[in-house]
Amino acid sequence: MSVLNHPSLFLFLGLCFGAAIGYLLRKQFIEGHQRNIQAQSRQIIETAIVEAEQLKKEAILQSKEEVYQVKQALEKELKADREELKDEERQLAKKRENLKKEWDTLEKKTRDLQQSEEKLKDKEVSIEEKNREVDDLLAKQRYEMARIAGISQEEAKKMLMDSMESEARMEAAKRLARIENEAKMEADRKAKNIIALAISRYAGDYVADKTVSMVPLPNDEMKGRIIGREGRNIRAIEAATGIDIIIDDTPEAVILSGFNPVRREVARLALLQLIGDGRIHPGRIEEVVNKVTNELEVTIREAGEQATFDVGAHGVHLELIKLLGRLRYRTSYGQNVLQHSLEVAFLCGIMASELGLDVKMAKRAGLLHDIGKAVDHEVEGSHAIIGRDLARKYGEADDIVYAIGAHHEDQPPQSVLDVLVQSADALSGARPGARKEMLQSYVKRLEDLENIANSCPGVDKSYAIQAGRDLRIIVDANKISDEAAILMSQDIARSVEEKLTYPGQIRVTVIRETRAVEYAK
Numbered sequence: 293m294s295v296l297n298h299p300s301l302f303l304f305l306g307l308c309f310g311a312a313i314g315y316l317l318r319k320q321f322i323e324g325h326q327r328n329i330q331a332q333s334r335q336i337i338e339t340a341i342v343e344a345e346q347l348k349k350e351a352i353l354q355s356k357e358e359v360y361q362v363k364q365a366l367e368k369e370l371k372a373d374r375e376e377l378k379d380e381e382r383q384l385a386k387k388r389e390n391l392k393k394e395w396d397t398l399e400k401k402t403r404d405l406q407q408s409e410e411k412l413k414d415k416e417v418s419i420e421e422k423n424r425e426v427d428d429l430l431a432k433q434r435y436e437m438a439r440i441a442g443i444s445q446e447e448a449k450k451m452l453m454d455s456m457e458s459e460a461r462m463e464a465a466k467r468l469a470r471i472e473n474e475a476k477m478e479a480d481r482k483a484k485n486i487i488a489l490a491i492s493r494y495a496g497d498y499v500a501d502k503t504v505s506m507v508p509l510p511n512d513e514m515k516g517r518i519i520g521r522e523g524r525n526i527r528a529i530e531a532a533t534g535i536d537i538i539i540d541d542t543p544e545a546v547i548l549s550g551f552n553p554v555r556r557e558v559a560r561l562a563l564l565q566l567i568g569d570g571r572i573h574p575g576r577i578e579e580v581v582n583k584v585t586n587e588l589e590v591t592i593r594e595a596g597e598q599a600t601f602d603v604g605a606h607g608v609h610l611e612l613i614k615l616l617g618r619l620r621y622r623t624s625y626g627q628n629v630l631q632h633s634l635e636v637a638f639l640c641g642i643m644a645s646e647l648g649l650d651v652k653m654a655k656r657a658g659l660l661h662d663i664g665k666a667v668d669h670e671v672e673g674s675h676a677i678i679g680r681d682l683a684r685k686y687g688e689a690d691d692i693v694y695a696i697g698a699h700h701e702d703q704p705p706q707s708v709l710d711v712l713v714q715s716a717d718a719l720s721g722a723r724p725g726a727r728k729e730m731l732q733s734y735v736k737r738l739e740d741l742e743n744i745a746n747s748c749p750g751v752d753k754s755y756a757i758q759a760g761r762d763l764r765i766i767v768d769a770n771k772i773s774d775e776a777a778i779l780m781s782q783d784i785a786r787s788v789e790e791k792l793t794y795p796g797q798i799r800v801t802v803i804r805e806t807r808a809v810e811y812a813k
């Protein structure tokens with residue numbers, strides 16, 4: 293048997309051939325798989341490159357957008373800064389213009405003052421010359437009278453003195469009238485300009501928040517609920533508030549009576565809340581009164597803070613702010629005292645500005661001038677003195693303290709600020725509609741004015757007009773001369789100042805009428 297025909301050899305060769313084919317196939321499969329992996333790797337890399345490029349573009353766009361927004365914001369801020377600088381430049385230009393006007397006004401006033409001094413000097417020289425002339429005339433008259441009449445020097449002196457006294461009184465009355473007219477014209481012109489400007493710049497509406505002493509009820513049955521069983525509810529309300537509750541025949545209303553306006557307001561608000569709630573018993577009453585008291589204290593403080601803010605008074609002590617807020621519930625002749633204080637503050641500021649004084653200090657003094665009225669029902673004394681002591685206690689400046697104490701002449705005025713506060717207080721209290729008076733006291737004042745005028749000799753008729761602010765007096769022309777009419781107006785004005793108390797001022801006008809009558813036949 294040959295070797296080629298041996299079966300084992302064929303099997304061995306077949307296995308070798310199969311192994312070779314398997315190796316080749318496996319190698320080919322591995323190479324193909326590697327080629328696929330490389331292709332996928334290249335594709336992943338290309339995709340990553342594309343995505344990176346996209347992210348880069350997006351990042352560049354986003355950064356450009358942020359840069360643009362920052363640029364816009366900076367441009368906006370720069371524009372706002374430029375506008376603010378322009379506003380400041382305009383304000384500075386305006387202030388420079390105002391300073392220039394004030395300087396021109398000051399120079400004009402200085403020139404006027406110099407001219408007035410020169411006129412006064414001329415008048416003094418003229419008066420001295422006239423006095424010398426009068427002395428010469430007197431000497432000559434004495435000599436002639438003694439020579440002609442043959443009387444003694446003492447008798448002649450007495451006759452001359454009587455004659456010269458009469459002439460001097462007439463001459464003095466004439467000169468007094470002329471000087472007073474000149475002074476009045478100049479003073480009236482300046483005063484009217486200042487007051488007219490003050491009134492025109494503060495021509496605000498006036499609304500007085502009056503404290504209400506009557507509480508309306510939904511029905512008369514509510515009176516019984518307010519009284520409570522055996523009066524325990526009404527006693528609880530009176531004990532908690534310190535206010536007397538008067539329940540009478542007035543339909544659907546109860547009356548609150550008490551001197552303390554803040555307590556009266558607490559009682560009014562608490563009673564309204566109890567009526568609206570419907571639960572009226574001692575425990576609930578005490579709870580509501582405490583709640584209303586706390587709320588009203590906040591309201592009072594806010595009212596005081598608002599008043600100081602409106603006026604521009606900074607650094608006012610908290611206790612003074614609270615007292616200012618209490619003035620919201622205080623009235624004087626029907627005028628709300630807080631509104632009155634604000635008016636006085638604004639008027640003081642306007643007049644101080646015209647006079648070149650410290651406007652802030654004038655406003656502060658005007659705002660605090662009636663601060664004593666917040667506690668005048670608790671402390672003895674004039675409200676001006678009480679307010680002065682309170683302002684000094686809480687650290688106000690000495691000028692403001694003195695102005696508060698002097699605004700009703702409890703102490704004599706010492707500075708222009710004192711007079712400004714007095715004037716502004718009179719303006720606010722005396723303007724039409726500001727205050728109310730009882731009819732009896734109003735009529736009594738008119739009668740007293742006319743009686744003072746009629747008590748003077750030579751008065752024919754007298755009329756108190758313009759709500760008692762103008763007294764017109766008609767005199768007999770045969771008994772009263774023009775010069776005597778001037779002296780009569782001064783005497784009556786002084787008598788009115790001494791005997792009567794009144795707000796503002798009263799003008800006294802004496803009218804002397806001369807008639808010439810003839811008949812044509």
